Amino acid sequence: MPELPERKWTMVVNLDTCTGCNACVVACHAENNVPIVSEEEVVRGRAMHWIRIERYWEGEWPDVKARYIPVMCQQCERAPCEPVCPVYATLHSQRENLNLQVYNRCVGTRYCQNNDPYKVRFFNFFDPNFEGLLKEQLNPDVTVRSAGVMEKCTFCVQRIRRSEEQALVADRPLRDGEVVPACVQACPTSALVFGDLKDPESEATRLVRGNQRKFRLLEELGAEPQVYYLQSGHSAVNE
Amino acid sequence: MTAQRISRRDFLRISAAGAALSVLTGCQNPRRWVTLEPFVSPPEQQLAGVPTWYASTCRQCPAGCGIVARIMNGRAVKIEGNPAHPLNRGKLCARGQAGLQVLYNPDRLQGPVRQEGRGSRQFQPLSWDDALLSLVSKLQAAGDKVVFWLGSTISGHLYDLFQRFASAINAPDPLVFDLYTAFNGYPTLIQANQGQLPAYELGQADVVFSFGADFLGAWLSSTRYGIEFGEFRNQSLGKRGYLVQFEPRMSATGAKADRWLPLRPGAEGLVAQAIARLIADQGAGPTDRVERARALAADVDVGSIAEASGISAEELGRLAQIFAQYDRPLAIPGVPLAGKDQAAGIIAAVQVLNLIAGVAGQPGGQELPPAAPGLLLKRPAISSMERVRQVIDQMAGGQVGALVVYGANPAYELPDQAGFAGALAKVPFVVSSTPIIDETAVLADLILPDRTYLESWGYTVVTPGFGEMIVSSQQPVVGPVFDNRSLADVLLAVSREIPLAAGGLPWADEVAFLKESLGQLAGSEDPERFQADFQQHGGWWQKTAPALEAPETSPEKARPLSPINFLGDEQEYPYYLHLFMPTLLSDGRGASQPWLQGSPDTNTTISWQTWVEISPVTAKRLGVKQGDIVRVTSPAGELEAPVYLYPALRPDTIAIPLGQGHTDFGRYAQNRGSNPIHLLDVEAGGAGWVTPRVRITPTGKRAALATFENQVGVTEGFINEAFPGR
Numbered sequence: 001m002p003e004l005p006e007r008k009w010t011m012v013v014n015l016d017t018c019t020g021c022n023a024c025v026v027a028c029h030a031e032n033n034v035p036i037v038s039e040e041e042v043v044r045g046r047a048m049h050w051i052r053i054e055r056y057w058e059g060e061w062p063d064v065k066a067r068y069i070p071v072m073c074q075q076c077e078r079a080p081c082e083p084v085c086p087v088y089a090t091l092h093s094q095r096e097n098l099n100l101q102v103y104n105r106c107v108g109t110r111y112c113q114n115n116d117p118y119k120v121r122f123f124n125f126f127d128p129n130f131e132g133l134l135k136e137q138l139n140p141d142v143t144v145r146s147a148g149v150m151e152k153c154t155f156c157v158q159r160i161r162r163s164e165e166q167a168l169v170a171d172r173p174l175r176d177g178e179v180v181p182a183c184v185q186a187c188p189t190s191a192l193v194f195g196d197l198k199d200p201e202s203e204a205t206r207l208v209r210g211n212q213r214k215f216r217l218l219e220e221l222g223a224e225p226q227v228y229y230l231q232s233g234h235s236a237v238n239e
Numbered sequence: 240m241t242a243q244r245i246s247r248r249d250f251l252r253i254s255a256a257g258a259a260l261s262v263l264t265g266c267q268n269p270r271r272w273v274t275l276e277p278f279v280s281p282p283e284q285q286l287a288g289v290p291t292w293y294a295s296t297c298r299q300c301p302a303g304c305g306i307v308a309r310i311m312n313g314r315a316v317k318i319e320g321n322p323a324h325p326l327n328r329g330k331l332c333a334r335g336q337a338g339l340q341v342l343y344n345p346d347r348l349q350g351p352v353r354q355e356g357r358g359s360r361q362f363q364p365l366s367w368d369d370a371l372l373s374l375v376s377k378l379q380a381a382g383d384k385v386v387f388w389l390g391s392t393i394s395g396h397l398y399d400l401f402q403r404f405a406s407a408i409n410a411p412d413p414l415v416f417d418l419y420t421a422f423n424g425y426p427t428l429i430q431a432n433q434g435q436l437p438a439y440e441l442g443q444a445d446v447v448f449s450f451g452a453d454f455l456g457a458w459l460s461s462t463r464y465g466i467e468f469g470e471f472r473n474q475s476l477g478k479r480g481y482l483v484q485f486e487p488r489m490s491a492t493g494a495k496a497d498r499w500l501p502l503r504p505g506a507e508g509l510v511a512q513a514i515a516r517l518i519a520d521q522g523a524g525p526t527d528r529v530e531r532a533r534a535l536a537a538d539v540d541v542g543s544i545a546e547a548s549g550i551s552a553e554e555l556g557r558l559a560q561i562f563a564q565y566d567r568p569l570a571i572p573g574v575p576l577a578g579k580d581q582a583a584g585i586i587a588a589v590q591v592l593n594l595i596a597g598v599a600g601q602p603g604g605q606e607l608p609p610a611a612p613g614l615l616l617k618r619p620a621i622s623s624m625e626r627v628r629q630v631i632d633q634m635a636g637g638q639v640g641a642l643v644v645y646g647a648n649p650a651y652e653l654p655d656q657a658g659f660a661g662a663l664a665k666v667p668f669v670v671s672s673t674p675i676i677d678e679t680a681v682l683a684d685l686i687l688p689d690r691t692y693l694e695s696w697g698y699t700v701v702t703p704g705f706g707e708m709i710v711s712s713q714q715p716v717v718g719p720v721f722d723n724r725s726l727a728d729v730l731l732a733v734s735r736e737i738p739l740a741a742g743g744l745p746w747a748d749e750v751a752f753l754k755e756s757l758g759q760l761a762g763s764e765d766p767e768r769f770q771a772d773f774q775q776h777g778g779w780w781q782k783t784a785p786a787l788e789a790p791e792t793s794p795e796k797a798r799p800l801s802p803i804n805f806l807g808d809e810q811e812y813p814y815y816l817h818l819f820m821p822t823l824l825s826d827g828r829g830a831s832q833p834w835l836q837g838s839p840d841t842n843t844t845i846s847w848q849t850w851v852e853i854s855p856v857t858a859k860r861l862g863v864k865q866g867d868i869v870r871v872t873s874p875a876g877e878l879e880a881p882v883y884l885y886p887a888l889r890p891d892t893i894a895i896p897l898g899q900g901h902t903d904f905g906r907y908a909q910n911r912g913s914n915p916i917h918l919l920d921v922e923a924g925g926a927g928w929v930t931p932r933v934r935i936t937p938t939g940k941r942a943a944l945a946t947f948e949n950q951v952g953v954t955e956g957f958i959n960e961a962f963p964g965r
Binding site: 059 | 337890
C-alpha cells in the first residue's frame with residue numbers, strides 16, 4: 001500500500017464574481033443527498049444547505065449595496081466543533097486537513113453545532129423525506145443521513161477519494177484541478193476554486209499567495225479556517 | 240476505459256488496490272463492488288458502482304445548454320454541464336441541475352388520463368390505444384380548426400412535426416408562447432435583431448451599461464452570461480470590466496454592478512437617448528463616435544429626462560463620458576415590465592448606443608447571430624402577444640375546434656384579464672401533454688403525458704450561439720420511467736389515421752424522422768457514424784466568422800420616446816408595480832421541483848413563499864413591518880402576501896416575484912403563495928402588457944418569512960395567516 005501524500009485542501013472564493021445564482025447550492029443538494037426541508041421547518045430556522053449564499057445589505061437608500069458570500073464548512077485547522085464531540089463523530093484528518101463527520105458515530109448531542117462559529121452544521125430533526133420517485137435521484141456514493149444525525153459540507157470527500165483512487169490505480173500523482181467538488185464544478189463564473197495548498201503550483205495556491213484581496217471569515221477566532229475569500233476589486237474607471 | 244485489454248492479473252491488481260484503500264479511509268469504496276458483481280447479464284454500459292455519462296440538452300429554459308447526466312445502475316443521479324459544449328462550457332445553472340426532479344417528480348402522471356367534466360380534477364386512466372383513438376376522432380371532427388399551443392423549450396424536431404402536421408391539415412401555424420419568453424421580451428428582441436436573439440459578449444467589454452437587463456438572472460441564459468461575467472471581471476493583464484445597471488429594483492445583476500442607478504420604472508429608453516444625446520453634445524470620446532452620435536441621437540431634452548428618470552443631468556453627463564471614452568463599451572437592453580408597450584422603441588434606443596460605440600456586429604460587442612445551419616432544422620418561432628390575443632379571440636368566438644397544448648401552461652401564465660379560461664370553455668376539445676397536472680390540464684379533456692426531456696430524443700438549434708453555430712443533441716439518458724409515449728410518436732401515429740395528414744408525415748417513428756432531419760449535418764460523413772458522434776458528444780458545432788453587418792436600425796436620427804403609459808390613476812394607485820422573474824422558479828415552471836422551491840432567493844433569502852418587496856422608507860410611511868401581510872390592488876386584480884423590507888428599491892415602487900401561486904402542478908407547487916401575473920392586463924388589440932399602478936393596504940395579518948435571518952419562527956413557530964387552511 002503506497003503512502004498517500006499530505007494535502008491541505010482549500011477553497012478559494014472570489015467574491016468579485018460570485019453572482020449569488022445558487023447553482024452551487026442545488027449542485028450540492030444533488031451531489032450530497034442533502035434534504036430540502038419544508039416551509040414550516042425553514043421558518044423555524046432549520047433550513048439545510050451545506051453551502052448557502054449569505055447576502056449582506058450595506059448602506060441606506062439610495063446608496064445601497066448587496067454583497068454575496070457563499071458560506072460552506074470552513075474546514076478549520078483548529079476546528080472549534082471537534083473537541084466537543086463526545087463520540088469522535090466530528091474529527092480531523094491530519095493528512096489532508098479535512099474536518100470529517102462520521103455519521104454512524106453521531107449520537108446527536110449537537111455540541112458541535114453549538115460550538116460552530118460559522119453555522120454550517122445542520123441537524124436532521126427528522127428523517128429525510130425523498131417522496132416517491134425522488135429516491136431515485138440519490139447519489140449512491142453518499143450516505144443518506146437519518147434523524148438525529150449532524151451533517152455538513154465535506155468538500156465532496158467522495159469525489160476526493162474517487163480521484164485519489166483513480167490516480168493511484170494509474171500510478172501517477174493527482175493533478176491540480178482533478179478533484180472538483182460539485183459546487184466548484186457548477187459555478188458559471190468560476191468564482192469557486194478548489195485545490196491543494198501543499199502543491200506550490202496549484203491554482204488555489206497561486207490565488208492565495210500574496211493576494212492583497214484575500215481574507216478569511218471570523219479570522220480573529222483563531223480557528224484557522226481553510227476557505228479563503230477574495231474581496232471585490234475595482235475597475236480603473238473614473239467615477 | 241481505454242481500448243487496452245485488461246488481463247485477469249491487472250484486473251485483480253486494480254481490485255486489490257481498491258480494497259486496500261477502502262480500509263485505509265474507512266469509507267466504502269464503490270470500485271470494490273465492481274469486482275464482486277456477478278457477470279450475469281448487465282445492461283449495456285452499466286457496471287454497478289461505475290458511473291456512465293450521457294450527453295444531452297437542458298430544457299429548463301430555451302437557451303439550449305449542453306448537459307451530461309451521471310447514470311448509476313440505470314438511475315440518473317446528477318446533471319452537470321457538458322464540458323465540450325461551446326455554449327455553457329461544462330457549467331450549469333441551478334435550474335438545469337434540478338432537471339432530475341422533473342424526471343423523478345413524485346407527481347408525474349403514469350399514463351394517459353381523461354377528465355370527465357373540466358375542472359373536476361377527476362382523472363380516469365385509460366389505455367394508450369383508447370387515448371389515441373379518442374384524439375384521432377376529435378382532431379378529425381375539428382378539421383382545420385386545430386390550434387397547437389407550444390412552449391419555447393420544445394425540441395426542434397417536435398416543433399417541425401407540429402408544423403408539418405398543422406400544414407397538412409390546413410390548420411394555422413403552431414403558436415409558441417410561454418411566460419418565460421414573453422415576460423423576458425424575446426419577441427421584441429428577436430424583432431429588433433433580424434429575426435434572431437442577440438448575444439452580448441460582455442466577456443471582453445470594458446464598460447457595460449445594462450438597461451434593466453437582469454442577465455445574471457433568468458433572462459437569455461444565466462449560465463452563459465455567468466461565464467461571460469466571470470471573464471468580464473477577470474480580463475487579461477488584470478483588467479476588470481465596469482458595470483452600470485439601470486433598474487428600479489436591484490436585481491442580482493444590479494447587486495454585482497459597480498454603479499446601480501435606480502431610475503423610475505419605464506425610463507430606461509429615455510436614459511439611453513439622453514446618453515446618446517450627451518455624447519453628441521459634449522463631444523467626449525473619439526471623433527468617429529461623436530460624429531455617429533450627432534447623426535443618430537434623438538433630439539431629446541436632457542434636463543427633462545433627468546427629471547423623468549430621477550438621474551441627475553450631471554450624472555448622465557458623467558455616464559456619457561464613460562461610455563464614449565473606453566475602447567469597448569456595450570449597452571444591453573433588458574425588457575422590463577414597465578414600458579413593455581413600447582419595448583421596440585426602448586430596445587432601439589439602447590441599440591443606438593452600440594451603433595455609436597461601433598460595437599454592434601463586432602466580436603466582444605453585440606454579436607449578430609449567423610444564419611441557422613441547415614434549412615431543415617427547426618427552431619421554434621416565438622409568437623407575439625398580438626397573435627396570442629388573436630387566438631384567444633378565435634377560441635372565444637367558437638372558431639377553434641381543438642386545442643393541443645404542449646410545454647406551456649397558458650391558464651397559469653396569462654393574466655385573468657386576457658380571458659384565456661373563458662375562451663377555453665368554448666373549445667370543444669382540449670388536450671394537454673404535461674407530465675404533471677397543471678392549471679391548463681385541469682381545464683383539458685384528455686392528458687397524454689409526454690416523456691420528460693431526460694427520457695426523450697431531440698435537438699436544439701442554439702441561438703444565440705455566441706459566435707458558433709451549435710446544434711445541441713438530446714437523447715434519453717435513462718429508460719422511460721413510466722408507460723408514457725413521446726409526443727412525436729403520438730403525432731406520427733395519429734397522422735396515419737387522418738387521411739389529410741398521412742402524406743405529410745410519412746415517417747415510421749420519431750427516431751427515423753430525427754435521423755432524416757439530422758442527416759444534412761453529416762455532410763460527406765457516414766450518417767450512422769455522424770449520428771453516433773452527435774449523440775455521444777452532445778451535438779454539432781462549428782466556429783463561424785462573426786457577422787460583421789451592423790443591424791438594420793434606420794441610419795437616420797432616432798425619434799424621442801414618449802413617456803410610458805401606466806394603468807390606473809396616480810391618486811388611487813400611488814405605486815409603480817415591478818414584477819420580476821426569480822432566478823430559481825423563473826416563470827413558475829420551477830415550482831414543482833423541491834430543489835428550486837427550497838433553495839433561497841438570492842437577495843431576500845426567502846424560499847417556498849411569495850413576498851411583496853417594499854422600501855423601508857415606504858413601509859415606515861405605511862406603518863407596516865417585515866412579515867405583515869398586505870393586499871396589493873391594481874386596476875386588474877389583487878393579491879395578499881407578506882412584506883419583505885427591501886432596501887434597494889425605489890420608495891415609489893412595489894416589487895413582486897413571479898413563480899408561485901399555482902392552484903395545481905403537484906404537491907410542491909400547489910396552493911403556495913400568489914401569482915402576481917393577475918395584477919396585469921393585456922392591452923386590448925395591442926402587442927404588449929400594460930403596466931399597472933398599485934395600492935397597498937395592510938390586512939392586520941402576519942406571516943413568518945422563510946428567510947435565513949427570520950427570528951419570528953424561532954420564537955413563535957410557523958405563522959402564515961395568508962393561508963389559514965394550511
